[in-house]
Amino acid sequence: MTKTTDVVALNDWYVVTFADEIALGHSERTRLLGQDLLLSRDAAGAFGCVMLLDDGAQVPVPQVVERYGFVWVTLGEPTRDIVSVPEFADHERKFIHRGRIGVPTSGQRIIENFFDLSHFSFVHTGTLGAYDAAEVPRYAVEFRDQDSELWAIGCSFVQPKASAVADLSSTVYYDYRIPSPFISIIYKDSLIRQGRKDVIGLFIQPLDEERCTVHSFALVYDERNSPTHILHFYHEIFAQDRSILIHQVPRKLPISPRREIPTISDASSIAYRRWLDRSGLEFGLDRTAG
Ligand SMILES: [Fe+2]
Numbered sequence: 069m070t071k072t073t074d075v076v077a078l079n080d081w082y083v084v085t086f087a088d089e090i091a092l093g094h095s096e097r098t099r100l101l102g103q104d105l106l107l108s109r110d111a112a113g114a115f116g117c118v119m120l121l122d123d124g125a126q127v128p129v130p131q132v133v134e135r136y137g138f139v140w141v142t143l144g145e146p147t148r149d150i151v152s153v154p155e156f157a158d159h160e161r162k163f164i165h166r167g168r169i170g171v172p173t174s175g176q177r178i179i180e181n182f183f184d185l186s187h188f189s190f191v192h193t194g195t196l197g198a199y200d201a202a203e204v205p206r207y208a209v210e211f212r213d214q215d216s217e218l219w220a221i222g223c224s225f226v227q228p229k230a231s232a233v234a235d236l237s238s239t240v241y242y243d244y245r246i247p248s249p250f251i252s253i254i255y256k257d258s259l260i261r262q263g264r265k266d267v268i269g270l271f272i273q274p275l276d277e278e279r280c281t282v283h284s285f286a287l288v289y290d291e292r293n294s295p296t297h298i299l300h301f302y303h304e305i306f307a308q309d310r311s312i313l314i315h316q317v318p319r320k321l322p323i324s325p326r327r328e329i330p331t332i333s334d335a336s337s338i339a340y341r342r343w344l345d346r347s348g349l350e351f352g353l354d355r356t357a358g
Contacts, residue, residue, distance in 0.1 A: 070122070071103035071143070072277075077351035078144030080248055081151070083271035083283045084117070085139045086165055099275040101143060101351060105129065115139050137165070138271065138283060148216065151247045155267045155287045164298050166284040168273075169306060173313050174352035175250045175272035175280045176321035176344065181309055182252045182270055183220055183244040183336050191308050194228055195301075198237070201226035209339040218246040218343045220336040231266065232301040233290040234259050246340065249349055250274060261289040268302075277352050278319040282306075320354035 072078065084098050084107055095108035097120075104120040115134055118126040133140045136156040155161060171178055181187065185204045188197030207223040221243045228237040242256035242265075250272040255265040267287040274280050284306070290298060323345050325338065344353060 071119070072101045072351050074101075074349065074351040075144060076347055076349040077101055077274075079142065079146050080144075080250065081133075081140045081142050081146055082250065082273050083138045084141050084273055086168070086283060087113075087115070087134055087137055087139055088165075089168070090115075090139075098273075098281075100141065101274060102276050103143060105141070107139070117141050119143070136285075137163075151251055151253075153253065153267070153269070155265075158287070160289065161267070161287040162290055162295060162298065164286040164288065164295055164302065166286060166299060166302050166306070169282045169284075169310065171280050171282055171310055171313055172278065173280065173316060173319045174278055174321055175274040176340075176352045177313055177316055177319060178270065178272055178280060178282060178309075179246065179250065179252045180321060180337055180340055181313055183246070183254075183340075184334070185223060185225055185336075186334070187312070188225055188227070191312055192305055195305060196225070196227050196230065198226060198228050207335070209335050211339075211343065215343070215346065216247070218336075218339055220244040220339070230256070231259060231288065231290070232293045232298045233288075244336065246343075249344055249347065249352075258289045260291075264289060274352060318354050320352055322354045322356070324355075324357050326357075 082100055084100060090096055090109045092109055092113055093111045095106055098105050098107055105117055106120055107117045109115050115132050117129045117132045119129055120126060129141050129143055131142050135150050140150050189199055189202035205224050208221050210219045212219055224239055224241045227240045230240045240257060242254055245253045253269040255267055258264040258266050269285055271283040272280050323341050
Protein backbone atom coordinates (compact mmCIF):
# COMPACT_ATOMS: atom_id res chain seq x y z
CA MET A 69 0.00 0.00 0.00
CA THR A 70 1.19 3.51 -0.74
CA LYS A 71 0.52 6.71 1.14
CA THR A 72 -3.12 7.29 1.87
CA THR A 73 -5.08 10.05 0.11
CA ASP A 74 -7.40 10.41 3.11
CA VAL A 75 -7.07 14.11 3.99
CA VAL A 76 -8.65 13.66 7.42
CA ALA A 77 -5.87 11.20 8.30
CA LEU A 78 -3.16 13.23 6.59
CA ASN A 79 -4.10 16.44 8.43
CA ASP A 80 -3.63 14.95 11.89
CA TRP A 81 -0.50 14.86 14.08
CA TYR A 82 1.26 11.57 14.88
CA VAL A 83 4.10 10.50 17.16
CA VAL A 84 6.79 8.70 15.13
CA THR A 85 9.35 8.14 17.88
CA PHE A 86 10.31 8.98 21.42
CA ALA A 87 13.19 11.43 21.02
CA ASP A 88 15.68 9.38 23.08
CA GLU A 89 15.14 6.36 20.83
CA ILE A 90 17.29 7.96 18.11
CA ALA A 91 20.89 8.80 19.01
CA LEU A 92 22.47 12.12 18.00
CA GLY A 93 23.67 12.00 14.40
CA HIS A 94 21.61 8.91 13.57
CA SER A 95 18.60 8.22 11.40
CA GLU A 96 15.90 5.60 11.26
CA ARG A 97 13.40 4.42 8.68
CA THR A 98 9.80 4.39 9.77
CA ARG A 99 6.36 4.55 8.20
CA LEU A 100 3.15 6.53 8.63
CA LEU A 101 -0.21 6.20 6.86
CA GLY A 102 1.30 3.94 4.20
CA GLN A 103 4.21 6.31 3.52
CA ASP A 104 7.85 5.33 4.17
CA LEU A 105 9.77 7.98 6.11
CA LEU A 106 13.37 8.65 7.05
CA LEU A 107 13.65 10.27 10.43
CA SER A 108 17.01 11.82 11.27
CA ARG A 109 18.56 13.59 14.23
CA ASP A 110 21.50 15.94 13.79
CA ALA A 111 24.47 16.29 16.13
CA ALA A 112 22.70 19.10 18.01
CA GLY A 113 19.61 16.94 18.61
CA ALA A 114 17.26 18.54 16.08
CA PHE A 115 14.93 16.21 14.17
CA GLY A 116 14.25 16.15 10.43
CA CYS A 117 11.96 13.88 8.44
CA VAL A 118 11.57 13.14 4.74
CA MET A 119 9.10 11.02 2.78
CA LEU A 120 10.83 8.32 0.71
CA LEU A 121 9.01 8.21 -2.62
CA ASP A 122 8.92 5.19 -4.93
CA ASP A 123 11.07 6.97 -7.55
CA GLY A 124 13.85 7.50 -5.01
CA ALA A 125 13.03 11.15 -4.38
CA GLN A 126 13.04 12.49 -0.82
CA VAL A 127 10.42 15.11 0.09
CA PRO A 128 10.49 16.87 3.48
CA VAL A 129 7.37 16.27 5.57
CA PRO A 130 5.42 19.49 6.16
CA GLN A 131 6.12 19.77 9.91
CA VAL A 132 8.29 18.00 12.51
CA VAL A 133 7.83 19.03 16.16
CA GLU A 134 9.38 17.70 19.36
CA ARG A 135 6.93 17.89 22.25
CA TYR A 136 6.59 16.05 25.58
CA GLY A 137 9.76 14.12 24.68
CA PHE A 138 8.11 12.64 21.58
CA VAL A 139 8.63 13.57 17.93
CA TRP A 140 5.43 14.48 16.07
CA VAL A 141 4.91 14.83 12.35
CA THR A 142 2.04 15.59 10.03
CA LEU A 143 1.85 14.63 6.35
CA GLY A 144 -0.87 17.22 5.67
CA GLU A 145 -2.08 20.61 6.87
CA PRO A 146 -3.38 20.32 10.44
CA THR A 147 -6.14 22.68 11.47
CA ARG A 148 -5.23 22.36 15.15
CA ASP A 149 -2.19 22.03 17.36
CA ILE A 150 -0.72 18.87 18.86
CA VAL A 151 -2.89 17.68 21.75
CA SER A 152 -2.39 19.69 24.94
CA VAL A 153 -1.29 17.55 27.91
CA PRO A 154 -0.09 20.05 30.56
CA GLU A 155 0.57 17.22 33.04
CA PHE A 156 3.86 16.54 31.21
CA ALA A 157 5.18 19.72 32.86
CA ASP A 158 4.25 18.56 36.39
CA HIS A 159 7.47 17.06 37.67
CA GLU A 160 5.90 15.69 40.85
CA ARG A 161 4.62 12.90 38.67
CA LYS A 162 6.90 10.09 37.53
CA PHE A 163 7.11 10.02 33.75
CA ILE A 164 7.17 6.45 32.48
CA HIS A 165 7.91 5.99 28.82
CA ARG A 166 6.31 2.69 27.99
CA GLY A 167 8.26 2.11 24.79
CA ARG A 168 6.87 1.27 21.38
CA ILE A 169 4.94 -1.89 20.72
CA GLY A 170 3.88 -3.22 17.32
CA VAL A 171 0.30 -4.38 16.96
CA PRO A 172 -1.02 -5.88 13.70
CA THR A 173 -4.41 -4.17 13.68
CA SER A 174 -5.97 -0.77 12.98
CA GLY A 175 -5.27 2.14 15.31
CA GLN A 176 -8.98 2.47 15.96
CA ARG A 177 -9.19 -1.11 17.29
CA ILE A 178 -6.40 -0.27 19.75
CA ILE A 179 -8.04 2.96 20.90
CA GLU A 180 -11.46 1.34 21.26
CA ASN A 181 -9.98 -1.48 23.35
CA PHE A 182 -8.19 1.05 25.56
CA PHE A 183 -11.42 2.66 26.75
CA ASP A 184 -13.61 -0.44 26.77
CA LEU A 185 -14.49 -0.98 30.43
CA SER A 186 -16.20 -4.31 29.95
CA HIS A 187 -12.95 -6.15 29.14
CA PHE A 188 -11.22 -5.38 32.45
CA SER A 189 -12.63 -8.32 34.38
CA PHE A 190 -11.90 -10.89 31.71
CA VAL A 191 -8.62 -9.67 30.17
CA HIS A 192 -6.95 -8.00 33.17
CA THR A 193 -8.22 -10.37 35.87
CA GLY A 194 -6.53 -9.67 39.19
CA THR A 195 -5.30 -6.17 38.31
CA LEU A 196 -7.79 -3.91 36.52
CA GLY A 197 -10.76 -6.21 37.07
CA ALA A 198 -12.17 -9.27 38.82
CA TYR A 199 -14.59 -12.00 37.73
CA ASP A 200 -16.89 -11.28 40.68
CA ALA A 201 -17.11 -7.54 39.91
CA ALA A 202 -17.61 -7.42 36.16
CA GLU A 203 -20.52 -4.97 36.07
CA VAL A 204 -19.78 -1.66 34.34
CA PRO A 205 -21.42 1.23 36.22
CA ARG A 206 -23.03 3.92 34.07
CA TYR A 207 -20.91 6.77 32.80
CA ALA A 208 -21.48 9.74 30.51
CA VAL A 209 -20.20 10.48 27.03
CA GLU A 210 -19.50 14.05 25.89
CA PHE A 211 -18.25 15.70 22.72
CA ARG A 212 -16.13 18.77 23.42
CA ASP A 213 -14.40 21.59 21.54
CA GLN A 214 -16.68 21.66 18.50
CA ASP A 215 -16.80 17.87 18.29
CA SER A 216 -13.00 17.60 18.09
CA GLU A 217 -12.72 15.58 21.32
CA LEU A 218 -14.69 12.65 22.69
CA TRP A 219 -14.80 12.12 26.46
CA ALA A 220 -16.21 9.30 28.59
CA ILE A 221 -16.58 10.77 32.07
CA GLY A 222 -17.51 9.53 35.52
CA CYS A 223 -16.27 6.01 34.80
CA SER A 224 -15.68 3.76 37.78
CA PHE A 225 -14.60 0.19 38.26
CA VAL A 226 -13.65 -2.15 41.09
CA GLN A 227 -9.98 -2.91 40.52
CA PRO A 228 -7.97 -5.45 42.59
CA LYS A 229 -4.69 -3.71 41.69
CA ALA A 230 -5.35 -0.45 39.86
CA SER A 231 -1.70 0.56 39.56
CA ALA A 232 1.78 -0.52 40.60
CA VAL A 233 1.37 1.35 43.89
CA ALA A 234 -2.04 -0.18 44.79
CA ASP A 235 -2.11 -2.45 47.85
CA LEU A 236 -5.83 -3.16 48.08
CA SER A 237 -8.79 -3.63 45.81
CA SER A 238 -10.66 -0.35 45.41
CA THR A 239 -13.24 1.41 43.30
CA VAL A 240 -11.28 3.63 40.96
CA TYR A 241 -12.72 6.68 39.20
CA TYR A 242 -11.53 8.00 35.89
CA ASP A 243 -12.26 9.86 32.68
CA TYR A 244 -11.23 8.93 29.16
CA ARG A 245 -10.28 11.54 26.61
CA ILE A 246 -10.02 10.87 22.87
CA PRO A 247 -8.63 14.05 21.30
CA SER A 248 -7.86 12.38 17.96
CA PRO A 249 -8.95 9.10 16.35
CA PHE A 250 -5.45 7.77 17.16
CA ILE A 251 -4.89 9.12 20.70
CA SER A 252 -6.46 8.16 24.00
CA ILE A 253 -5.64 9.47 27.45
CA ILE A 254 -6.96 8.24 30.80
CA TYR A 255 -7.18 10.54 33.82
CA LYS A 256 -7.38 8.15 36.73
CA ASP A 257 -7.70 9.08 40.41
CA SER A 258 -4.35 8.77 42.15
CA LEU A 259 -4.47 6.21 44.95
CA ILE A 260 -1.91 8.11 47.02
CA ARG A 261 -2.48 11.80 46.19
CA GLN A 262 -6.04 12.76 46.95
CA GLY A 263 -7.65 14.98 44.33
CA ARG A 264 -4.88 14.35 41.80
CA LYS A 265 -5.01 12.26 38.67
CA ASP A 266 -2.57 9.80 37.17
CA VAL A 267 -2.41 10.21 33.40
CA ILE A 268 -1.92 7.26 31.05
CA GLY A 269 -1.91 7.68 27.30
CA LEU A 270 -1.50 5.99 23.96
CA PHE A 271 -0.15 7.76 20.89
CA ILE A 272 -0.80 5.48 17.93
CA GLN A 273 1.43 5.60 14.86
CA PRO A 274 -0.63 3.95 12.12
CA LEU A 275 2.00 2.48 9.78
CA ASP A 276 -0.73 1.12 7.51
CA GLU A 277 -4.45 0.62 7.90
CA GLU A 278 -3.98 -2.68 9.73
CA ARG A 279 -0.54 -2.27 11.34
CA CYS A 280 0.48 0.16 14.08
CA THR A 281 3.20 1.11 16.48
CA VAL A 282 1.88 2.11 19.89
CA HIS A 283 3.86 4.78 21.76
CA SER A 284 2.63 5.02 25.31
CA PHE A 285 3.36 6.82 28.53
CA ALA A 286 2.24 7.22 32.10
CA LEU A 287 2.51 10.24 34.42
CA VAL A 288 1.90 8.81 37.86
CA TYR A 289 2.23 9.67 41.52
CA ASP A 290 4.32 6.83 42.90
CA GLU A 291 7.22 7.45 45.25
CA ARG A 292 7.57 3.80 46.21
CA ASN A 293 8.23 1.88 43.01
CA SER A 294 11.10 2.20 40.58
CA PRO A 295 10.31 3.27 37.01
CA THR A 296 11.28 -0.26 35.92
CA HIS A 297 8.77 -1.83 38.31
CA ILE A 298 6.01 0.52 37.13
CA LEU A 299 6.95 -0.22 33.52
CA HIS A 300 6.64 -3.96 34.13
CA PHE A 301 3.15 -3.44 35.56
CA TYR A 302 2.03 -1.62 32.42
CA HIS A 303 3.75 -4.04 30.05
CA GLU A 304 1.90 -6.95 31.62
CA ILE A 305 -1.40 -5.09 31.11
CA PHE A 306 -0.64 -4.19 27.50
CA ALA A 307 0.56 -7.71 26.64
CA GLN A 308 -2.90 -8.91 27.72
CA ASP A 309 -4.58 -6.30 25.51
CA ARG A 310 -2.32 -7.15 22.58
CA SER A 311 -3.24 -10.83 22.78
CA ILE A 312 -6.91 -9.83 22.35
CA LEU A 313 -6.31 -7.22 19.65
CA ILE A 314 -4.41 -9.50 17.29
CA HIS A 315 -7.42 -11.83 17.07
CA GLN A 316 -10.13 -9.23 16.39
CA VAL A 317 -11.59 -9.37 12.89
CA PRO A 318 -11.97 -7.42 10.77
CA ARG A 319 -8.86 -5.50 11.72
CA LYS A 320 -10.36 -2.28 10.43
CA LEU A 321 -12.96 -0.95 12.85
CA PRO A 322 -16.51 -1.46 11.53
CA ILE A 323 -18.55 1.75 11.57
CA SER A 324 -22.02 0.45 10.82
CA PRO A 325 -23.86 -0.15 14.13
CA ARG A 326 -25.27 -3.35 12.64
CA ARG A 327 -21.85 -4.97 12.17
CA GLU A 328 -21.13 -5.67 15.84
CA ILE A 329 -23.91 -5.75 18.44
CA PRO A 330 -23.26 -3.19 21.20
CA THR A 331 -24.41 -3.53 24.81
CA ILE A 332 -25.13 -0.86 27.39
CA SER A 333 -21.53 -0.91 28.63
CA ASP A 334 -20.38 0.02 25.14
CA ALA A 335 -21.71 3.60 25.21
CA SER A 336 -18.21 4.98 24.66
CA SER A 337 -17.58 2.52 21.82
CA ILE A 338 -20.83 3.49 20.08
CA ALA A 339 -19.96 7.17 20.54
CA TYR A 340 -16.42 6.61 19.21
CA ARG A 341 -17.69 4.89 16.06
CA ARG A 342 -20.32 7.61 15.41
CA TRP A 343 -17.73 10.32 16.05
CA LEU A 344 -15.30 8.65 13.60
CA ASP A 345 -18.13 8.37 11.05
CA ARG A 346 -18.92 12.11 11.34
CA SER A 347 -15.24 13.03 10.99
CA GLY A 348 -15.14 11.70 7.43
CA LEU A 349 -12.09 9.56 8.24
CA GLU A 350 -11.62 6.50 6.01
CA PHE A 351 -8.16 5.22 7.02
CA GLY A 352 -8.38 2.18 9.32
CA LEU A 353 -12.18 2.01 9.16
CA ASP A 354 -14.43 -0.62 7.64
CA ARG A 355 -17.29 1.40 6.19
CA THR A 356 -19.09 -1.62 4.71
CA ALA A 357 -22.81 -1.30 5.50
CA GLY A 358 -24.27 -3.90 7.83
FE1 LIG B 1 -7.00 -3.49 28.45
